[in-house]
Amino acid sequence: MPDGNHLVAIDTLLAILLTFLASGRVSQMRGKHGIHAPATVGHPEFERAFRAHANTVENLILYIPLLWLAAFFYGGQLPFWVGLIWVVGRVLYIAGYSSGDSKKRAPGAYLGYASLAGLTVLAVLGLLGISLIPPQA
Numbered sequence: 001m002p003d004g005n006h007l008v009a010i011d012t013l014l015a016i017l018l019t020f021l022a023s024g025r026v027s028q029m030r031g032k033h034g035i036h037a038p039a040t041v042g043h044p045e046f047e048r049a050f051r052a053h054a055n056t057v058e059n060l061i062l063y064i065p066l067l068w069l070a071a072f073f074y075g076g077q078l079p080f081w082v083g084l085i086w087v088v089g090r091v092l093y094i095a096g097y098s099s100g101d102s103k104k105r106a107p108g109a110y111l112g113y114a115s116l117a118g119l120t121v122l123a124v125l126g127l128l129g130i131s132l133i134p135p136q137a
Contacts, residue, residue, distance in 0.1 A: 004076020008067055011083035018090055019060055022053040025098070044100075052097040052105070056090055059112055066119035073126020074133060079119065086115035 002010070026049045030036070033043035040050055063086050070079035093108025125132065 002076075004071060004080070007076035007080035008071040008083065011067055011080055011087060012064060014084075014087045015060060015063060015090070018087060018094075019053070019056055022049070022056050022094055025049045025094075026053050045098075048097050048100070048102070052094045055097075056094065059086075059090065059116070062116055063119070066116060066123055070119045070122035070126065074122055074131075078133065079122060082115055082118040082122065085118070086112050089113075089115060 026046070029043070029046040029049040033046045035042035035046050041047060063083070067079055067083045067086075070082065089108045089111030091108065093105050093112060096102075096104030096106070096108055122132070
């Protein structure tokens with residue numbers, strides 16, 4: 001099993017790759033529907049792709065520092081799994097949003113927010129010197 005920093009780096013790279021893919025979908029929808037930059041409105045399919053990408057970028061700004069702060073204090077095992085929930089949540093969010101029924105984005109959004117909350121708790125507890133992981137004997 002990779003060490004903690006490598007695990008958190010995997011989460012980080014997955015999040016960045018997902019953001020690139022969401023950006024590519026925006027470009028694809030621009031071309032498909034003839035929406036030229038800097039326009040951010042047009043066909044609903046484009047607008048859903050645009051908002052899913054923008055919301056992912058907005059979340060990424062919180063996710064990356066929280067993930068690495070949690071990893072700093074707790075190593076990478078626990079933060080890796082909590083962070084992976086965010087990546088999975090974002091995949092579900094983007095798929096749900098892109099489906100045409102914006103209500104289908106909710107499960108992914110909730111998973112993402114749960115992950116951000118978990119990483120925040122880990123970072124704050126770590127900063128306060130409170131460990132959730134028992135010491136190794």
